[in-house]
Amino acid sequence: MASTWLLIAHGTVVDGAGNPPVPNASVLVHDGIIHAVGADVSRDQVPRGETVHEIDATGRTVMPGLIDAHCHMTYGESRSEEEIDLYTSVETRTLKAAFHAQKVLRAGVTGISQPGGSYYIGVALRDAIRDGIVQGPRMTSAGRYLSTSNSLTDWYPDSVGVPEGSIGIVHNRLDDMIDEVRHQVKNGVDLIKLADSPYGDYQAFTTDEMRVLADLTHQLGKKITIHARGSAEVDAAVTAGMDWIMHGNVMSDETIEHLAGSGTPLIPTLLLLANAADWGHLVGAPVELRDGMKRMLDKTADSLHRAHAAGVRMALGTDSGFSLTPYGVWHARELELLMRYAGMTALEAIQAGTSNGAMMLGLDGKIGTIAPGMIADLIVVNGDPIADITVLQRREAIETVVQDGRVVEFDEEALSRSWPHERGIGYSVTDLTYDVVHGLGNGADPRDLTPPEEFRFDDEHAADLVSDMARRERAAETS
Numbered sequence: 001m002a003s004t005w006l007l008i009a010h011g012t013v014v015d016g017a018g019n020p021p022v023p024n025a026s027v028l029v030h031d032g033i034i035h036a037v038g039a040d041v042s043r044d045q046v047p048r049g050e051t052v053h054e055i056d057a058t059g060r061t062v063m064p065g066l067i068d069a070h071c072h073m074t075y076g077e078s079r080s081e082e083e084i085d086l087y088t089s090v091e092t093r094t095l096k097a098a099f100h101a102q103k104v105l106r107a108g109v110t111g112i113s114q115p116g117g118s119y120y121i122g123v124a125l126r127d128a129i130r131d132g133i134v135q136g137p138r139m140t141s142a143g144r145y146l147s148t149s150n151s152l153t154d155w156y157p158d159s160v161g162v163p164e165g166s167i168g169i170v171h172n173r174l175d176d177m178i179d180e181v182r183h184q185v186k187n188g189v190d191l192i193k194l195a196d197s198p199y200g201d202y203q204a205f206t207t208d209e210m211r212v213l214a215d216l217t218h219q220l221g222k223k224i225t226i227h228a229r230g231s232a233e234v235d236a237a238v239t240a241g242m243d244w245i246m247h248g249n250v251m252s253d254e255t256i257e258h259l260a261g262s263g264t265p266l267i268p269t270l271l272l273l274a275n276a277a278d279w280g281h282l283v284g285a286p287v288e289l290r291d292g293m294k295r296m297l298d299k300t301a302d303s304l305h306r307a308h309a310a311g312v313r314m315a316l317g318t319d320s321g322f323s324l325t326p327y328g329v330w331h332a333r334e335l336e337l338l339m340r341y342a343g344m345t346a347l348e349a350i351q352a353g354t355s356n357g358a359m360m361l362g363l364d365g366k367i368g369t370i371a372p373g374m375i376a377d378l379i380v381v382n383g384d385p386i387a388d389i390t391v392l393q394r395r396e397a398i399e400t401v402v403q404d405g406r407v408v409e410f411d412e413e414a415l416s417r418s419w420p421h422e423r424g425i426g427y428s429v430t431d432l433t434y435d436v437v438h439g440l441g442n443g444a445d446p447r448d449l450t451p452p453e454e455f456r457f458d459d460e461h462a463a464d465l466v467s468d469m470a471r472r473e474r475a476a477e478t479s
C-alpha cells in the first residue's frame with residue numbers, strides 16, 4: 001500500500017499539552033502518525049515521488065481533536081429516563097447510535113468514552129467505527145452501569161423492576177456484582193462503570209465493594225470508573241483504586257488532597273447541569289430540575305476551584321445524549337464551563353479536552369497532542385480558541401476534521417436530520433382541575449384563557465422522576 005502524506009501548513013498550532021501556541025507552523029502526517037511539527041516543516045520532507053495532500057491553514061488554528069470522556073451514544077437524545085430505558089428496541093437504538101456517531105465526529109470530537117449505556121450497543125459501535133463500517137470518533141465503551149438499589153439507575157418501583165433495556169443493572173450482593181463484571185468483560189467492554197448515589201448525599205457502594213470490583217476489573221485487564229458526586233464516594237473511589245472518577249461536585253479539602261495525591265483524573269461533566277440551568281426554560285425543562293441543577297453548579301464551582309488549585313487532573317466529559325445535550329452540538333461548551341467553574345485558562349481547558357482524555361481511550365501518551373509519533377486526530381479551526389474558547393462550539397468553525405491522518409468527508413444534509421428515541425406518552429404537565437378552568441378567568445370563556453408561563457408539579461406528591469430526585473436532594477440538605 002502506498003504511503004499517505006498530509007501537510008497542514010502555516011497555521012497556529014495549539015499542541016494540547018498546555019504549551020503556548022506556535023504561529024505559522026506546519027504539521028506533517030505520514031500514514032496516520034504525526035511526522036514533524038514546526039515553522040520549518042514543509043512538503044520538501046516528503047520523499048520524492050510520493051504524493052501529499054496539503055491544507056492551507058493560514059489564519060486558522062490547528063489542534064488535536066477533542067476527546068469526550070463521558071458521552072452516551074445509546075441515550076438517543078431522550079427527554080425522560082423512561083425514553084432512555086423503555087421505548088426503543090435494541091435494533092433501532094443501535095442504528096440510531098451509529099447515525100449519531102457521525103454528528104459527534106463532525107463537531108471535532110475525534111474520541112469518546114461511553115461510561116455506560118443499554119445492552120452492548122457501545123461495544124458493537126466501537127468495533128464498527130474501528131473497522132471503518134460506521135463513521136464516528138474512535139471510542140471505548142462500558143456496558144450497563146453496575147448499580148445497587150440505592151444508586152443511580154434504579155429508577156422504578158420494585159413492582160416494575162429494572163427493564164432489560166435499562167442503562168443500569170442492579171445487584172445488591174457482592175457475589176452478584178462480581179458475576180456482572182465477569183460477564184461484561186466477556187462481552188467485550190473496555191471499562192466497568194459503577195453508579196453511586198444520584199446526588200452524592202450518601203455512599204451507595206461500600207469501600208470494600210468498590211475495592212473488590214476494582215481489583216477484579218484490573219486483574220481482567222480493564223479499567224473501572226464511578227459516578228460519584230459526593231465527598232464520601234470520591235474519597236472511597238480513590239481508596240479503592242478507580243481509574244478515573246466522574247463528577248466530584250461536592251468535595252472536602254481532605255478528599256481533594258487525597259484525589260490530587262493519587263493522580264486519579266476527575267471528569268466533572270458540567271454540561272448537562274449548565275444547559276439545564278441556563279437554557280432549560282427554553283425547552284420546557286421542569287422548574288424543579290433547573291433549580292436543582294443551579295444549586296449543584298454553585299456547589300460544584302467551589303469544589304472544582306479548590307481541586308484545580310490542588311493540581312487535580314481533569315478531563316472533558318459532557319453527558320451528551322440527553323435532549324438537553326444533543327449529539328454534535330454542545331461538546332465544546334464543556335471547555336468554557338471548565339474555565340468558569342474550575343478556574344482554568346483556555347490552554348488548560350484545551351489540555352483537559354485533548355491530551356487528558358487519552359487515558360480514557362486506552363491511548364495515554366499516543367493521542368491528544370500534536371507532536372511527532374502521535375496519532376493524527378486533528379481539527380483545523382477558523383478562529384482562535386485561546387482568545388475565545390466558544391469558537392469551538394460553532395460547527396462552521398470546525399473546517400477540517402482529520403482522523404488517523406485522513407481528512408473526513410461528511411454528508412452535511414444527513415447530519416442536519418434529527419433521529420431521537422421514541423417519545424414517551426404524555427397527556428399534560430399538570431392536572432386539569434375545576435379551578436384551572438373556572439377559577440382564574442373571571443367569567444371568561446376558559447378556551448380564551450392564556451396558560452401560565454410555568455407549569456409546576458406538586459413535587460411533594462408527584463411520582464415522576466424529577467420530583468423524586470428533588471425530594472431526595474431536599475432530604476439530604478436537611479439531614
